[in-house]
Amino acid sequence: MVGIVDVAKMAKVSTATVSRVLSNNMNVSSKTRDRVLKAVNQLEYKPNRLASNLRKMSSKTVMAVVPDITNPFFSSILQGFKDVALEFGYHVLLGDTGNSLEQERDYINLVKERVVDGLILATARLPKEEILAASQEIPVVLACEYMDGFDIPTVSIDNVSAGREAVEHLIRLGHRRIGMITGPLDVILSKDRVKGYYQALNLNEIPIEGVLIQEGNFSVTSGYETMLKLLALKDPPTAVFATNDEMAVGAMKAIKQRGLQVPNDISVIGFDDIPLCGLVEPELTSVSQPRYDMGYQAMQMLLSIIKKEELTRNQIVLPHRLMLRDTCCKRPSPML
Amino acid sequence: MVGIVDVAKMAKVSTATVSRVLSNNMNVSSKTRDRVLKAVNQLEYKPNRLASNLRKMSSKTVMAVVPDITNPFFSSILQGFKDVALEFGYHVLLGDTGNSLEQERDYINLVKERVVDGLILATARLPKEEILAASQEIPVVLACEYMDGFDIPTVSIDNVSAGREAVEHLIRLGHRRIGMITGPLDVILSKDRVKGYYQALNLNEIPIEGVLIQEGNFSVTSGYETMLKLLALKDPPTAVFATNDEMAVGAMKAIKQRGLQVPNDISVIGFDDIPLCGLVEPELTSVSQPRYDMGYQAMQMLLSIIKKEELTRNQIVLPHRLMLRDTCCKRPSPML
DNA sequence: GACAATTTTGTAATCGATTACAATCCGGTT
DNA sequence: AACCGGATTGTAATCGATTACAAAATTGTC
Known part of the structure; x- marks a missing residue:
């Protein structure tokens, strides 16, 4: 496996410089940058994310917890999650609880072990207090379910x-x-x-x-x-x-x-x-x-929290709409 | 954040011993094991997976690539993936290609960067050769699509x-x-x-x-x-x-x-x-x-490959079945 | 050309758990 | 008591990229 030292050697620079070229990109002369880039291409160097993750203390991964992916409602939300995540270089771990309370709790631990940087809960069977406690320790966003009177980041409808x-x-x-x-x-x-x-x-x-x-x-x-x-x-x-x-x-x-x-x-x-x-x-x-949108906005909020950006609002209520089709009509005349 | 050294200190042992207690569990006297476990509980120590991953060179994560999670067929397969993965302590990253060839290719790179240990492709728009090449370098299993004449690990129906x-x-x-x-x-x-x-x-x-x-x-x-x-x-x-x-x-x-x-x-x-x-x-x-089963078996196969176990078979064909309901009947009498 | 200011580059520590290898302990045997 | 073998524990290197800090190179100014 080709590592950063190999690239450094080939480009006749230090590993620090290689790293700089590949990340910030600032403060590197274009001459050396070219040299490094050429070496990277020639060796087909791919940085080892495991090492990078350890150093940066971040897995660049978040977990989406849904009760049941098989349900089209949740799979659409998931898609919203995924699209934002991708845009910001994050990955989405699939967390299907199968409606089990236990599993919901297990997922919270994944953050503590740094397997993921944050959590989106599109289900909330756990007691309010437990979720509140988690949300104060780690990045959590609630999607779909609004908890009255608790100040937990949320995206939902009314x-x-x-x-x-x-x-x-x-x-x-x-x-x-x-x-x-x-x-x-x-x-x-x-x-x-x-x-x-x-x-x-x-x-x-x-x-x-x-x-x-x-x-x-x-x-x-x-x-x-x-x-x-x-x-x-x-x-x-x-x-x-x-x-x-x-x-x-x-x-x-x-x-x-x-x-x-x-x-x-x-x-x-x-x-x-x-x-x-x-x-x-x-x-x-x-x-x-707006299920896709709920997923989309929830993930945006989560990533903001992870990056410790200031949130303008941490509770978003999206609009719903009654879609009229063919299953409703006037009440049949009452036969009094 | 409490680390392994804190636990070691509290239990008056070396970090090596703590690690041994938490993983292999072999060759540790029950006396010290108890002491370590007590410290772990008291400090609520959670091992940092990022560090562990780097050392072990494995993310304990696999990626499931599907064309569209919104499709109930694929979401069922995903569930099969997830259940096996969980059982073996692996996580599943969601890879929805939205039918894009580009994204399919991107996912292959994730393995090279060690973001994931392996890949299940439940879609195969990429040219055969490309998939074959990938499958020789990294753990890959094909679900759903059988490729004639290529010896790629596969689970599908006929x-x-x-x-x-x-x-x-x-x-x-x-x-x-x-x-x-x-x-x-x-x-x-x-x-x-x-x-x-x-x-x-x-x-x-x-x-x-x-x-x-x-x-x-x-x-x-x-x-x-x-x-x-x-x-x-x-x-x-x-x-x-x-x-x-x-x-x-x-x-x-x-x-x-x-x-x-x-x-x-x-x-x-x-x-x-x-x-x-x-x-x-x-x-x-x-x-x-048998969509759930296809997912289940594909993941079993992938994990076997990752663990470099001997595979008895690397191509599995599962049975299909015609479910008779109400949309077929005798041809209307031809009006010659 | 000398000196300061700034940019570019290098050295080495660091992230935290794992594990090869070395050291120590303990019970049994002679 | 000395010695041996196996079980238990400890020391320190290791995984590979990142980054604080130091050093060197470059630029600009007088």
């Missing part, structure tokens, strides 16, 4: 408002019995969207009924199964709001299977606006999040 | 046979005019599936017609658009085989939009068997690949 707006849309269409299929209630994001649901009902003076709120786990089948429960009620909802698109599609399956129609009998709204929305029939109305 | 079987299924149902929507023809995988198409037609003495073969780019819209072209033929096909599910779904959209029915008017088969297949209507018949 999930409460997004939830409220989705439900208000249904109310505006005349619906009064509105079912909600939520994700696991131990993740903040789910709680926030339920909060939005409450707000919408309260604003419109519609009484809240516990049975109309069902907990799923973000999977298609959980959407299917919880929808069956809602349909089994003596007085089933005329509209359903699911906190992600997969569950919404599962719900649609259940509705159709019971011989009912979407949206004529029951309206459905999803969340995330993944490509799937345009592929099912009828096409699914959904709340769109 | 794309030729898979393509042939899909088309034969259509022929068995009575179809004789069978359209093919293929992925970009510069990737081996596409070529192989087309080869299978040819074989099936030849075996059944059906003449091959160039216009029936259309090139897409794996996207839904490309499937939609190429299907429109097929439908515009004077004598359109009664069945279509797409080399991935997204294009198949795009084709279904086009068919329905023209007022035709799937499968009654036109049968459709996709490839990959991603979850989407079960969500569209009618549910899509597709060739299933």
Whole structure:
């Protein structure tokens, strides 16, 4: 393996000079620079990053922690991460927790061992305090989930408002019995969207009924199964709001299977606006999040923190948007 | 930051001993081991991996190169990669090429700079020779794409046979005019599936017609658009085989939009068997690949190569399976 | 041409864990 | 008690690039 000393020897300079040419580039006469560069090319010298990393105390690598890469929502975020990272010469380590709390915690240790310089959490199952503690010791940015009252660097949408707006849309269409299929209630994001649901009902003076709120786990089948429960009620909802698109599609399956129609009998709204929305029939109305952008901005923020730059803002709320498609319509005339 | 010397001091041993306790664990008396471990815990010592990496000349990290993480097929493979890697204490760097040849090449350099110990390519746009050259210098495993006649470590399915079987299924149902929507023809995988198409037609003495073969780019819209072209033929096909599910779904959209029915008017088969297949209507018949398993085995192979273990086989062909669903049926009675 | 100011280059310490090699310890044997 | 062999521990070199500091070279000024 050819090292920096070989280059130095060939160019008849010291290793310091070679290093200078290859990094800062300042304070080297163009004559010697050329000589060094020629040697570098001739020997096909590639600096050993392991050595460089040790000396600089940085791995130039960050970790992206997501609950499940297989989910198109998160894979888009990842892409945002990667593009910024690349731009600044950083690499992205893949951290898929498979929704395990343990693994989430393990990843925090990687920073302490200097395997990575920082962390982006696109999932937050860990207790707030633990995350807060970590964020004070090491560079961490939270993507997707906003933690009320904690000053942790965050990029997210306003999930409460997004939830409220989705439900208000249904109310505006005349619906009064509105079912909600939520994700696991131990993740903040789910709680926030339920909060939005409450707000919408309260604003419109519609009484809240516990049975109309069902907990799923973000999977298609959980959407299917919880929808069956809602349909089994003596007085089933005329509209359903699911906190992600997969569950919404599962719900649609259940509705159709019971011989009912979407949206004529029951309206459905999803969340995330993944490509799937345009592929099912009828096409699914959904709340769109700027997922790529969230990833992009979160990584920008993380790298700023790593470089100890001053942050203008350390909490960014991005806009969401209700994408109207074909799964919502006026409430069927009530048969009083 | 607490280092190994601090631990050594506290435990009143040398750094060598501390290191021994933390790694090999052999040849250390239990008395001193306990003492060291106590110090490690008390000081919350975390070894600095950067130093360790330099000394051991290994980053304990590998890179997974995929064309597009957003594609559920590749994200599943990634998960397979990650699970094996984790098991052996390795990390996975995310390499998304966005189908760019340049980036694919850049990633090879990362090994030379020792940023990663090895590479898994789940895409192979680079010329065969270049990949072969790389594989002789550094640990590389090819996932998904099998290169004829080159002895490069590979995990894949038999794309030729898979393509042939899909088309034969259509022929068995009575179809004789069978359209093919293929992925970009510069990737081996596409070529192989087309080869299978040819074989099936030849075996059944059906003449091959160039216009029936259309090139897409794996996207839904490309499937939609190429299907429109097929439908515009004077004598359109009664069945279509797409080399991935997204294009198949795009084709279904086009068919329905023209007022035709799937499968009654036109049968459709996709490839990959991603979850989407079960969500569209009618549910899509597709060739299933063991994607997680491919990732899993490819990573096992790569780690073996890195550790310079003897490989029993360095080319693995995994089984595929035609998943019958609702998009194929007998050819509509020909109106002669 | 002498001297100061500045630029360019070199020397050697440094990052922190690992490990080859040397030293020491300990129990058993004669 | 002397000695041996194996187990345990310590010393110091090592990985290869970076960089603080020192030295040398160059430029400019009078």
